Amino acid sequence: MRNKRILNWAGITLLALIYTGCSVPPIAHRTENRTVPVGYNNSQDSTNTAKISWKSYFTDPYLTALIDTAFKNNQELNITLQEIEISRQEIRARKGEYLPFVGLGGGAGVDKIGRYTNIGASEATTDIKPGKETPEFLPDVQVAAFARWEVDIWHKLRNARKAAVSRYLASVEGRNFMMTNLISEIANSYYELLALDAQLAIIQQNIEIQTNALKIVRMEKEATRVTELAVKRFEAQVLHTQDLQYDIRQRITVTENRINFLMGRYPQPVQRDKASFANLVPNVMQAGIPSQLLQNRPDVKQAENNLAAAKLDVEVARANFYPSLSLNAALGLRAFSPVYIAKLPESLVATLAGDLAGPLINKNAIKATYASASARQIQAVYEYERTVLNAYIEVANQLSNISNLASSYDLKTKEVEALTQSVTISNRLFASARADYMEVLLTQRDALESRFDLIETKMQQMNATVNIYRALGGGWN
Template sequence: MKILSIHRIGLGFIGLCLLIAQGCKVGEKYTQPTLNLPDQFRGDTLSYFADTSSISNISWKDFFHDPTLKELIDSALVNNYDMKTALLNIEIASKQLRQNKYNYLPEVDATIGSMNKQWRSKDFGSGPSSKWYEKHGTKASENMFTYLSQFGSEIGFSWEIDIWGKISNAKDQLNAEFMNSQEVRNAIQTNLIANVAKGYFNLLMLDAKIEVAKRNVTLNDSTKKMLELQYQAGEITALGIQQTESQRLIAASLVPELEKEILIQENALQVLTGKMPDRIKRGTSFEHLFAENKDISLGSPIEILRNRPDVRGAELELIASNANANIQQAMRYPSLSLGGEFGVNAMLPKNWFSIPGALLGGIGANLTAPIFKRKSLKTKWEVAKLERDKAELSLQQTVVEAVSEVSDAVITVEKQREQLEYARLRVENSQKAVQNANLLFKGGYATYLEVITAQSNALNSDLGLVELRQEHLESYVNLYRSLGGGWR
């Protein structure tokens, strides 16, 4: 009865510890800090209705209209090495998270076979294992007699009860890290889509520049022939022909430079798509690269918390830091562990698996607490709290930079739209100036210098328009990316 009472007391103690473990999770529960977001983005001059959708919620397949560009992006998302690495990191984090679920279970180890045989001599101060010698019908010697002989197999377990929530906080930490690995992948995808689009737009711009350069070479050739006729008639000097040739060479020298840049840009795009250097095909039109949808808006600044991978990732890092601080705090408190073993043990090999004579069993419980660890546990806890504060500051900074980036992108889109209109007017004016200069020169009312100047201005204005058109296209991509679009 006495032994039974002791067993009941032990089981009751264990049950009480398990009950306490359900409600003793220490630390601070995560709450999102105040981010002080504005009501709208600075520079948001887009007119839209309340029921319009945010740009960030549009899939990249719907945002871009050019089929060639969409094919490039799709290839990059499948073959890009950064994307492949990110997917492997997600798989690693997923396995670590799944493993944490088993931390609530006891650890079980099996000793398949063990042998322990020890010898002593007369000065050891103890006698030999008499049963061993009795079994063998011999007398123990004074020196190097068999002192201990054991053969056994056993199964043992150990189980730490999660009293203070170390395992559950570890689960929160690993879950945040797993979700953050997905946000890293989303951020890589968003930037990858933007870089592919910009590279493709740059190719179109370089193609357009070559056309401008070749057109100006043809125009200069025509002017040069006209001047050669006047030179033969004695109306002008050779200087006019030489200056016209210089202007033609300027335009002609652009062609090999642009061809070089095209090849380099094609190689860079192929790297993004995970392929070896090769030619990149183009679409048939420089216009209508984006899907036309007037019923869209920037959305409110609070939407970047849900859409931008870097902001979402920064908050997940804060959640993980908060969980780690809770873990370090729990390490300072007592821990309860249960253990036990069951198996067979005998002095002679022939009795190794003798049942029930060789059976052994045991169970125990340990409640341990750190007393003096040279302040290491407290220091780790304090450092973890400071790391959590750093993660919160990082989140605040990421949000501020994200809102500012969107505002910059909006302003750039609007102002470059105005610049683009002025650039178109400048091109029209330059083309008219070239036509008028040629007519006046033929009529003797203008000099060849005025013709060359008009052609030079036309070349510069045409190239400027092409560059500005590319920058305007890129500004839309930057706006889409800054709002968190592209990963859906």
């Protein structure tokens, strides 16, 4: 009879498993595309600048000191570090879910059972000791160890832990990606600051040159060689150039404070070598091959880990359709009086139970969770592919930018040389009355603008070397 009951129970359980297993709704999954072009501009050279440490890539000691300070004090980076810690604790929590839980507890109480109830009538006829009935108010004292364990048949709990690990790794890559962005933001702002210093120095030089020219024009006017109109035009030109310096000073203040914000400190002067901009030479870049982006770019690895976690979430949601098996056990001592609780085996109590439960009817919530997990997995696939595509395009754009800026800088250098010579020539012709004062003014203005453009182009060149280093995935290591 007992064996027959066991067989019946096993048959019912098997039918439940078959029913729930066959009722899992099919959800379309999408596999990510991990193929990338074989090279940039048909180049197969695998030498990659991203492998260089940022302290070796940026050699300016003032710049490296700024970046070091930002790594310690930047609030956004510190917030990300706490997110990593949260992810780490999530792993511990998930691990604890599939391990047995054991606890120790105790309690005491008192019961009064009605005399004319079935329990009360039976207790009235039971002697605790010969000639002594069970007390009307019956105490209850117990101390026991208890355990419960959900048997992870379908690896639901283990997959949940693996998903937590993948999200932890994604948070680490998120920190690395933030580090590369922080380096590039500080470096770009630093080079912009040096360019503004150079432009301010040019303005001050031009103010001095134009002031001297104004003195000469006034002397020419006293000698009746020019009119008051020429004097006023030269004076206006001096005032215009003097006005330019205040806009540059404001931009310097804004740029300094942008760096201060990234460093997590209040406004203060940024230490730098103001004369070093003229000697800056863009680094020679080696882009390697596109497949290296999958290993070097932190945002690509972050998207990959998020995708892995999303796939595991689908498996966790699928496991909710199947029955879960839980085991509960307890072992302890129980008596109606502390005097008897240590008497063995009379006070010994033990329980062992197993629960097998699975969804049969109204599984809408489980189906919705499963469908949502599948949709998020497909969403993670698109996010991964978008991140890889964006990484490749960023590198391609910066490689093209570096090439075009190099050609532009060469042409602008020649333009500055020509206009600088034309300023000298126009002043000489004006002194010999063979050139109009307007020619002198226009030549000086064009020369000033060309020198500004040359500095701007050089700043863009330095920014391009920073941006390509970030686009290749350098800086976090």
